[in-house]
Amino acid sequence: MASPRITTVEELQRYLYAAMQLEHATIPPYLTALYSIHPGTNSDAFHVLRVVAVEEMLHLTLVANVLNAIGGTPDLTAPDFIPVYPAYLPDGEVDFAVSRERFCRDSLDTFLKIERPREAPDEESRLVHRQHRGTKLITAAIGAEDMRFYSIGEFYREIERGLRFLEKEKTAAGEELFVGDPARQILPQYYYSGGGEVVPVTDLHSACAALRLIAEQGEGVGGRIYDVERELAHYYRFKQLLHGRYYQDGDEPDDPTGPPLDVEWDAVYPLKKNASLADYPEGSELHTAALAFNAAYADFLELLTRAYTGSPELLIEGVADMFRLRERMTALMHNPIPGQDGVNASPTFELAPVAVGS
Template identity: 35%
Template sequence: MLKISPKFVSAVQNAKSLAELFPMLQNAIELEHSTIPPYLTALFSFKANTESDIRKVIHSIVIEEMLHMTIAANILNAVGGCPAISRPDFVPNYPTHLPMGIGGSLIVGIEKYSLDVVHNVFMEIEEPENPIEFKTMALAATEATYKTIGDFYRALQAKIAELAPDELPGNPAKQVTSSFFSSDLLYPILTKTDAINAINVIVEQGEGSEVSPLGTDDELAHYYKFEELYKGRELVRDPNAPNGYSFTGPVIPFDPSNVLPLYPNTKAEMLPEGSEERRLLDSFNQTYSNLLFGLHQTFNGHPDNLNNTIGLMFDLRLACQKLAEMPFPGQDGYTIGPSYEFVQPTTQL
């Protein structure tokens, strides 16, 4: 399981007011966002019209991470805080540790899709505290002094239940909803019960429950979706298996030759000034920064802007696909990866 610095859980547990939870909920937003660039890069690294089964799985996880980020922002708004999205320190400098010291020695980079990345990074990010034993790999030892992401979210639930009034103090007009997401999953956070239930959505979609690999939406949790990709088989109900499921479903094919050779952890400064390659990467980073600006505006009083902001994801995909097909200057055998570097946004509401 991923480890989290215990000071963050302690900070939640020791909070005496809702205002003291503001930075912790901001950290939650940053954590949910930090997984999106690595997952998107893996998704965008396939050659056109290949690996459709794998694409569908990763795409579904990216969408749910966006949902979790939105839920965390809604909760922060509901308790009276203000999400901060459009700023340089919001963006991880990949390769990096995850926010709040999560993952211990785990380094998360920007890399092409591979089974090693799925197993050693993505499954590590999403691994629950007690994975259900359809898996065969041994669990990594975790020092007792560390906490888990689940501990962090459960501490937030308990503290909101303790400190918050039944009707939360935030401005309801800042709550974000969208037809892009089911109203059972993304809804206005108006009461502390709403906040507690919304945190359950985040945890169970990522980890499942202790008795089922399914989340609150009856879909496989992220950890088990990635495990399907790693094992190359769908996880299906199996009454003869000890835990009711087994990796005996349809094969999920994967041909490594369908993955473009993206240079890992590309940075704009690696490309020649004035070159077409640099121009395109700068354009990608501009679109990414505009996306963050749009999300900042969405979460700070303009909730109707969400669908337009999500539309920038398609622009990112097109730019990344162009980069991924361009030879990397001076790096034989590699193409250019995205870099997700913050620049001053140019978009306006």
């Protein structure tokens, strides 16, 4: 096995912070697609998107537990935490960027690319050269600004490799890797997703279990349809919408044979892709509504930061808050942008830094 790229606790903490950025970066696109659906339509697509959004919150929480366990501090209010969309994720692929847009074939294709099972063919391929212009990259391999991981799965494998290396190094030196305050751990009673439980992290075994749950829920186990808890992986939840049919036990990955499901591609609001505040005239109702949403989303991230840094009981409220944003989102989505025929407004997720505890 090649030497790990993560050889210090500080590097491990940076990787885990990047993992939190990665998990969060999918939430605005998933919520935007979810609430772009006309009320009372597309129930199958709505359910799939909602379940996946909830489980991305679980993944964010699992990474926070690992970061806390090694003495790091999760901070979702940092100026660089939210990407500027379209954004490339640190998964190594060069063929797509993630955007905030309505539920459509293009957005579904992007979601499948985010979650797709990919394993590098060999050790040398785990890192790939990647150069993009004009689009924000969330993170790079530490010490190699032009390198990206082949896949999200490989990114998490590198973190696990670093954990194992540092645990061995610390043990040999008579030191501890897992020095974080146990009171910062999110326990199962503080979060319910319906698909997987929070893993409190206290040692190497629980840290690796938390990271593997993230990978398995996203892409499946070794490309299989179901994760270890017999729940459909995100990739295959989205594939159902593409195929127009549910998976059932015994199905092959590319051949669902369950009951049919209907997708109404036109039953969505025609949102402006990657809308920004600059798209709404200053002083207009849309501009005011966009500012109000951004303030509410900043409050949501501040609440999560507090939950992850010593007030875990707040996470119960945080999960509910994510879906309470619906009213503010739809206040924008239901309204056309003046001067842009056929295009509706959308939340912009442009946040000013928020001081925790202020």
